[in-house]
Amino acid sequence: MEELESSKAWYVLQTYSGYENKVKQNLESRAQSMKMEDNILQVLIPEEEKTTEKDGKAKTEMEKTFPGYVLVEMIMSDEAWYIVRNTPGVTGFVGSHGAGSKPSPLLPDEVDQILRSMGINPRKVEMDLEIGERIQITDGAFAGMEGNVTALETEKGKIKASIEMFGRETTAELDYNQISKID
Template sequence: MAEQSDKMWYVLHTYSGYENRVKENLQSRAQSMGMEDYIFQAVVPEEEETERKNGKVKTEMKKTFPGYVLVEMVMSDESWFVVRNTPGVTGFVGSHGAGSKPAPLLPEEVASILSSIQEDKPNYDIEFEIGDNVKIVTGAFAGLEGPVTEIDAEHGKLKVEVDMFGRLTETELDYSDAKRI
């Protein structure tokens, strides 16, 4: 059994677009080959990217390091062999070839990468309360006013009841699309 103190993070180079498949392959190979005491976890660093286009907000996950997977493992001949021969892995970053073992990431590098991918969702400044009258400043309902009926703080959304053609209509919009009056 490997010592927990020998655990280090290494960077694998993969075919671009196959990062998640390599992560899954690595985890299943570690289990099927009895290497759970040597290969602990694989991570594909991703970050949420929000884009606003034509008044619509689109959020998607983008790979921070396309073509790379981080793996936490104890470096031994057996674990090195299992990881290196996982389908989709083209090699270790920091290995000089000819069968040499790779250099691990520095603890500060690992802490920085892991903290950036484990951050909570963005915090929105909630300046509205249910019942507040707001004016819609952008979008199809720009210029209309009405009370806030619902607040979704997690996604930064409001529901506002507006009078359209003599009829009350509820619309959902981003915090940034409304201002308190």
């Protein structure tokens, strides 16, 4: 299973403009009906919240960041590739050179940036932590320091830890990927 986990990646699909929601719906139902939920994991339409004012009233609506494009997180296999590219409304993959070549996935930094702009935490890391547990900070401003977990914010992918700095207790908010457990 570990090998499969590392081969999952995000790809960009081109669609007919205005058909993004339909493509998302089609792709999700096809993945389910063809038993490909283990390969076709998530389908997202990059959107941002935009607030406009009309007649003195603020109106908030979701606006597509990249009209005509849909993101799909998948484990690339011949079957998954075939199902996705033959979904109604999909005109192709971005990063495919044609002639039957598989597309290139987005870089992790690109995916993180898009997901963050949508208000989604890109790095949900599964770590079995408990409040009071001792951790080592491996990255960021507090790298090399140790602390005790004071709060878990799993939806945000963050923890709060109490660390000693300059002889005083300080709380630091850290991403799961900035820490490791001390056994």
